[in-house]
Amino acid sequence: MARLIANAKDIQGKSRRHTVRQIRPNWYKVKSGESQRVYDVALGVNGGTCTCEWGRQRPENDHRSACSHVVAAINYRAIQDGRRISAWDSEEAAQRQHRPMLKIGDGLILTSRLN
Numbered sequence: 566m567a568r569l570i571a572n573a574k575d576i577q578g579k580s581r582r583h584t585v586r587q588i589r590p591n592w593y594k595v596k597s598g599e600s601q602r603v604y605d606v607a608l609g610v611n612g613g614t615c616t617c618e619w620g621r622q623r624p625e626n627d628h629r630s631a632c633s634h635v636v637a638a639i640n641y642r643a644i645q646d647g648r649r650i651s652a653w654d655s656e657e658a659a660q661r662q663h664r665p666m667l668k669i670g671d672g673l674i675l676t677s678r679l680n
């Protein structure tokens with residue numbers, strides 16, 4: 566069984582400390598605020614993939630990674646639209662926000678609100 570992320574607020578906090586640079590449409594370089602390592606993140610409509618260790622271990626049938634690097638890239642993209650994202654690991658908690666929801670894999674749910 567695929568492992569699920571159970572610490573959405575940790576992921577969200579880490580994602581805020583990364584530096585995101587857009588390379589091409591839907592392609593980003595994300596520099597970790599902790600290790601200073603740079604990862605490639607490709608975004609699709611339902612999340613994205615990442616070259617970090619977690620991202621490379623995603624199951625064969627779903628390559629999406631809900632790591633902090635993908636969350637950082639999605640937040641970067643949301644900011645361009647004047648929005649800001651929050652991360653949740655429980656669907657009930659996400660639904661209580663009454664905001665647009667996006668399930669990005671690994672059990673992680675993002676909501677977005679106008680900034």
Ligand SMILES: [Zn+2]
Pocket residue numbers: 604615616617618619620630632633634635
């Ligand atoms: Zn990653």
